[in-house]
Amino acid sequence: QVQLVESGGGKVQAGGSLRLSCTASEHAFRAWHMGWFRQAPGKEREFVAAITRSDTSTYYADSVKGRFTISTDNAKNTVYLQMNSLKPEDTSVYYCATQYRSGNYYEPSAYDTWGQGTQVTVAS
Numbered sequence: 001q002v003q004l005v006e007s008g009g010g011k012v013q014a015g016g017s018l019r020l021s022c023t024a025s026e027h028a029f030r031a032w033h034m035g036w037f038r039q040a041p042g043k044e045r046e047f048v049a050a051i052t053r054s055d056t057s058t059y060y061a062d063s064v065k066g067r068f069t070i071s072t073d074n075a076k077n078t079v080y081l082q083m084n085s086l087k088p089e090d091t092s093v094y095y096c097a098t099q100y101r102s103g104n105y106y107e108p109s110a111y112d113t114w115g116q117g118t119q120v121t122v123a124s
Contacts, residue, residue, distance in 0.1 A: 002116075003028040006096050009118030012086055018120060020081040022096030028113045029053075029077040031098035033105045036070060036081045038092035038120075047106040048094070049081060059105050063089075086122045093117040 008020040020036070035050035049070040050059045058070055069082040079096060096115040103110035 001025060003113050004096050004098065004115035006094065006115045006118040009094065009120045011121045011123065013123050014087055016086050016122070017082070017084045018086065020083065020094055020096075020118060020120075022079045022081075022115055024077045024079070024096075024098060024113075026077060028098045029074075031100050031112075032102045033099040033111075034070075034072065034079045035097050035099070035105060035111060036079075037095045037097060037108060038090075039095065039117075040092040045095070045108050047108070050105040051079065052105075061106075083120070086120075088122045088124045091120060091122050093119055 003025040004022055006022050012018055031053055033050050033052055036048040037045050038048050039045040047061050048064055049068055051070045067085045072079045095117045097111035098113045099111045
């Protein structure tokens with residue numbers, strides 16, 4: 001079974017909004033941190049946002065703070081990324097990931113399970 005599945009990506013004009021969803025298996029959802037990362041062509045994966053499952057503390061990259069919001073719905077085993085005021089620089093493939101044991105929330109190597117990614121394109 002696929003453990004993480006992202007959806008909600010698409011094409012939007014600058015200033016628009018998108019809401020990404022990541023539906024997880026029960027095993028993958030039973031994690032300390034859940035995060036969103038992005039990777040543009042020719043560039044390395046970068047941290048976007050994360051949430052602590054136990055107390056719902058949230059963390060954001062400086063580049064998206066105030067524009068993006070991460071949240072979870074435990075009944076649906078789903079994590080969301082609400083993306084507002086989108087900029088062309090936000091264009092990337094966005095990935096959902098989960099981390100079983102407590103670790104560095106912004107470090108990709110600390111995460112155990114990854115989704116397939118969903119494309120977000122912001123036109124100028």
